[in-house]
Amino acid sequence: MFACGAVYADGPPAAASMSAPASASGSGNSGKYGIGKPIDNAALARWNIDVSPDGHGLPAGSGTVAAGAHVFAAKCAMCHGKGGEGGIGDPLVGGAGTLTSATPKKTVGSYWPYATTLFDYIRRAMPYNAPESLSADEVYSVSAWLLYMNGIVPEHTTLDAKTLPRVRMPNREGFIPDPRPGAL
Numbered sequence: 613m614f615a616c617g618a619v620y621a622d623g624p625p626a627a628a629s630m631s632a633p634a635s636a637s638g639s640g641n642s643g644k645y646g647i648g649k650p651i652d653n654a655a656l657a658r659w660n661i662d663v664s665p666d667g668h669g670l671p672a673g674s675g676t677v678a679a680g681a682h683v684f685a686a687k688c689a690m691c692h693g694k695g696g697e698g699g700i701g702d703p704l705v706g707g708a709g710t711l712t713s714a715t716p717k718k719t720v721g722s723y724w725p726y727a728t729t730l731f732d733y734i735r736r737a738m739p740y741n742a743p744e745s746l747s748a749d750e751v752y753s754v755s756a757w758l759l760y761m762n763g764i765v766p767e768h769t770t771l772d773a774k775t776l777p778r779v780r781m782p783n784r785e786g787f788i789p790d791p792r793p794g795a796l
């Protein structure tokens with residue numbers, strides 16, 4: 613899955629990543645070299661936001677398709693197109709049934725195996741120009757809107773930590789382990 617390497621290997625925001633080595637070194641090396649400081653829990657919490665496919669790590673909050681339409685129009689459409697059809701950012705809507713065709717179109721709807729990792733990706737990486745700026749409610753909402761636009765959830769859907777993991781993505785079974793040694 614493309615997201616594995618690109619997303620989960622991604623480090624924390626700059627400030628947190630700068631303090632991480634100090635904690636990794638154990639006792640803190642500020643005495644010897646005068647650099648680094650132990651990472652505190654607040655900085656760690658900001659970095660530690662991964663959501664697993666099974667929904668582990670999803671935050672409190674909720675969002676609706678209707679609210680998501682507003683978030684998308686205000687904060688995403690300029691790059692991904694009004695209806696998520698793509699622009700300077702990837703297409704996020706459409707492509708259903710094209711993966712096995714000669715011209716596969718990979719989108720959130722056609723390609724992504726989990727709705728939970730969609731939440732994770734948007735929360736940590738989008739908007740591209742202001743990552744981690746969305747509230748949990750906004751991420752739930754815009755995820756709901758994208759799933760609705762892809763025909764995966766009905767219009768009156770509310771998503772939260774309980775309901776999001778239950779969303780079944782069309783390409784859920786489309787990924788297979790890669791047996792090549794050293795392959796991701």
Ligand code: HEC
Nearest residue numbers: 687688691700701702704718719720734738739740741754
């Ligand atoms: C300034 C332009 C810009 C804005 C604004 C923006 N995006 Fe993106 N988005 C991108 C780019 C560029 C990529 C590809 C990033 C990459 O591959 O590293 C992307 C990738 C994505 C992907 C992954 C698509 C895929 O299948 O690979 C999702 C999902 C996404 N954006 C959702 C959103 C949402 C939701 C918002 C609004 C909250 C948003 N984006 C706002 C530019 C933008």
